[in-house]
Amino acid sequence: MAPKLVSAMSVVIACLVALAFLFESSHAAGGATYNVVSYGARGDGKTDSTKAFLRAWSAACFSSRSATVYVPRGTFLLKPVVFSGPCRSSRIVFQMGAGTSTTLVAPSNYWELGNTGNWILFIKVTGLSIYGGTVDARGAGYWHCKRYGKSCTAGARSVSLFWCSNVVVSGLRTLNSQTMHMAIDHSNNVHVKNVWIRAPSGSPNTDGIHIEASTGITITASTIMTGDDCISLGSGARNVWIERIACGPGHGISIGSLGGSVNEDGVQNVTVTSSVFTKTQNGVRIKSWARASNGFARNIVYRNLIMKNVDNPIIIDQKYCPGNKGCPRQSSGVKISKVTYKNIRGSSGTQVAMNFYCSPSNPCWGIKLQDIRLTYGKKAATSSCANIGGSKSGVIIPRSCF
Numbered sequence: 364m365a366p367k368l369v370s371a372m373s374v375v376i377a378c379l380v381a382l383a384f385l386f387e388s389s390h391a392a393g394g395a396t397y398n399v400v401s402y403g404a405r406g407d408g409k410t411d412s413t414k415a416f417l418r419a420w421s422a423a424c425f426s427s428r429s430a431t432v433y434v435p436r437g438t439f440l441l442k443p444v445v446f447s448g449p450c451r452s453s454r455i456v457f458q459m460g461a462g463t464s465t466t467l468v469a470p471s472n473y474w475e476l477g478n479t480g481n482w483i484l485f486i487k488v489t490g491l492s493i494y495g496g497t498v499d500a501r502g503a504g505y506w507h508c509k510r511y512g513k514s515c516t517a518g519a520r521s522v523s524l525f526w527c528s529n530v531v532v533s534g535l536r537t538l539n540s541q542t543m544h545m546a547i548d549h550s551n552n553v554h555v556k557n558v559w560i561r562a563p564s565g566s567p568n569t570d571g572i573h574i575e576a577s578t579g580i581t582i583t584a585s586t587i588m589t590g591d592d593c594i595s596l597g598s599g600a601r602n603v604w605i606e607r608i609a610c611g612p613g614h615g616i617s618i619g620s621l622g623g624s625v626n627e628d629g630v631q632n633v634t635v636t637s638s639v640f641t642k643t644q645n646g647v648r649i650k651s652w653a654r655a656s657n658g659f660a661r662n663i664v665y666r667n668l669i670m671k672n673v674d675n676p677i678i679i680d681q682k683y684c685p686g687n688k689g690c691p692r693q694s695s696g697v698k699i700s701k702v703t704y705k706n707i708r709g710s711s712g713t714q715v716a717m718n719f720y721c722s723p724s725n726p727c728w729g730i731k732l733q734d735i736r737l738t739y740g741k742k743a744a745t746s747s748c749a750n751i752g753g754s755k756s757g758v759i760i761p762r763s764c765f
Contacts, residue, residue, distance in 0.1 A: 394429030394454070397422045399439070406437015408468060413442045424450035431456040434496060438466045443479040443519065448488035448527075455488065459496025461534060466497040469519075473505040473541060476519040481546070486525045497536040498522060505541040506566045518542040518568070524550050533557050543570040544589070552579040559586050564612035566590035571613065574600045576628065582608065589613040593643070597621075598658060599628035608638040615645035615673070618663065620683050622656035622697040629659035629698075639669045642712070646676035647704075650683040651697035651722070654690040659698040670709030676737050677704055679751075681722040695722040701729040708736040716761055717746035726750040736760045 397419040400406070404415035416432075416439075423430035430452045446457075459465040469475070469482055476482055482500055485491060500521045508515040521540040524530060530553040537544040537560050544560045547553055555572060562569040571587035574580050576599035586609040587593035593610035596603060596618045610616060616638070618630050640646045647665045651658070670676040679702075681695040699721060716737035721727035730753030737744050737760060748764035755763045 396431040398433045408438035412439045426452040429454040434459040436464045445484045454490040457493045461495045469500045478517045481523040482519045484523045492531045495534045499538040500540045502539040502541040520546045545572045550577045554581045556583045562589045592617045603633045605635045611641035611643045615643045617648045619650035621658045622652040627658040634664045641671045646673045648678045650680040651695045653682045654693040656696040661700045663702040666705040668707045674712040677717040694724040699727040703731040705733040711739045716744035719751045721750040
């Protein structure tokens, strides 16, 4: 080939490479894109890419226009990392490849997450979108430590949103968290959809999604299989919509435990609808410690739910006191009111399909049952009540005890 032709082709290739880099780095979706590999990350599953991710995040955060942190195909090792705002950019996309093509993994030695409490933390970010990808916290070593009573770290949540607003999390897979897979705290207007969460049924305290001190939270179209609650709501959770959840194994969808302290915010305006519970310890549960508190749970709606061999399909437990430590012979101060159970059907794994144990000092009131059909094998299911008042309509099986 003639030297001039070779030279010309080299120039063309160089230009194409430069154009591709400029497109990738500056003009995706009308904004700037920052590829973590360009900042030193390596997708070999062994190289610590934490600093590279932080450099890419910093560049995106300080962008004058919408920005994307792009994580390409590969397995990226991350130690505890904090993606912090406020950001100059009004919209930041954290984009990972779909499914297992892009995976973020924690160090194999669980001690490296230490007592940070969070592995991947987004804090004080507005206009955040997290798309795709898999995060694997490799929690088995930590669970083993907790199970056998050794000196362990406090454990870390996998993905946390603290003081964030206007957030979308879509298509994320999270595996084997040391503790909670996703935590939403002091945040507003968050939509979590199409997520897939998995940990073994025997893994301790591996809640799927925990919500606390947050308003306007929507969780839809997701599959959650864990060793603890599929979704849990703590004090200060308000205006929460949960729909089309496949829950199980796990402990169900729980409000609480509430009443952990005397001065505690309440939970209100929560809807759980069109969801399926399979072989879970509980279906829909409200639980509070049996001790003094000014907390509350009110305006709660559970509707259009299917229970498949669930041990406690419907349960209010206001004598929650694991190990009888810190609350024996006390009565819950948490006030539970205006809770509706509508169109709930399926099978119970125990004979008591509806179990309402409310506080003797603060009885539950305004509880409504409508069109309930829960069975227990070839035997008749039953219900149990204490300190509760309410109404019923439609067909109620088992028979209401109030």
